[in-house]
Each structure stands twice: as structure tokens, then as C-alpha cells.
Amino acid sequence: MKLLLDTQIMLWWLLGDSRLRQQTREFMTATACMVSVASVWEVAIKHRLGKLSVDPVTFRDQSLEAGASLLMINDAHVIETGSLPGFHEDPFDRLIIAQARTEGLMAVSADAIWSEYSVALRRP
Numbered sequence: 001m002k003l004l005l006d007t008q009i010m011l012w013w014l015l016g017d018s019r020l021r022q023q024t025r026e027f028m029t030a031t032a033c034m035v036s037v038a039s040v041w042e043v044a045i046k047h048r049l050g051k052l053s054v055d056p057v058t059f060r061d062q063s064l065e066a067g068a069s070l071l072m073i074n075d076a077h078v079i080e081t082g083s084l085p086g087f088h089e090d091p092f093d094r095l096i097i098a099q100a101r102t103e104g105l106m107a108v109s110a111d112a113i114w115s116e117y118s119v120a121l122r123r124p
Helices: 007-015 022-030 037-048 056-065 075-081 091-103 112-116
Strands: 002-005 032-036 069-071 106-108
Touching: 002 007, 002 091, 007 032, 007 037, 007 056, 032 037, 032 091, 037 056, 037 069, 037 091, 056 069, 075 091, 091 106, 091 112
Parallel strands: 002 032, 002 106, 032 069
Antiparallel strands: none
């Protein structure tokens, strides 16, 4: 089993945020984790807008140092976003959900809307 981490979850892991329960942190440490390139893109945009202090290079590098792998975006992922119901309109979340579904990964997200999709999901 591999995990695909929502951007927020990866940030919580890197920053030692208490919203990421110790049990989940240990599970993530013991399981192969992936971070979508969409998350790096999301961090880049939010950093440029001043909404996030972490820059995309630091986010990417620290994610890799923490043991996560980068999941590239491909055409199947993008096409899958078009078949997702409209529960969530955030394009980054939709893409990460589509990647989890297409690749057969378990997603880790605190976003309650993710449970509306047919995706294996672990809550933090």
C-alpha cells in the first residue's frame, strides 16, 4: 500500500503540526508516501500570494528528505478529474483525488469532502 498525501497533510507532517495525530504520523512513517506535483504547484501559488510562508522548493525538498516520493501528473490523472462528481471545486484537491483513484493509492486528507469520492481515505 502507498499513501498519497494531501498538501495540507504534508505541510502538517513537515511542520510537526499537532493536528496530525501521532498514530497517523507513525503510520505515514511506516508506509510508502507520495506527494503530488500538484501539491508543489499549490504551494508555489499560495507562497507567491503570501498565503503560505513555505516556498515550493523547500516544500519539495523537505518532502523528499522526509521519505516521500513525487507523483508526476499524467494525462490519465487529468482526464479522471473530468469524471469526478462536483462535490469539490478546488482544482488541486480534484487532481490529487483523481491521482489516488487512478493509481490505486490511499489518500490522506483532513478535508471532509474527500470522503464523498470513491477513494480509499485515511483521516489524520
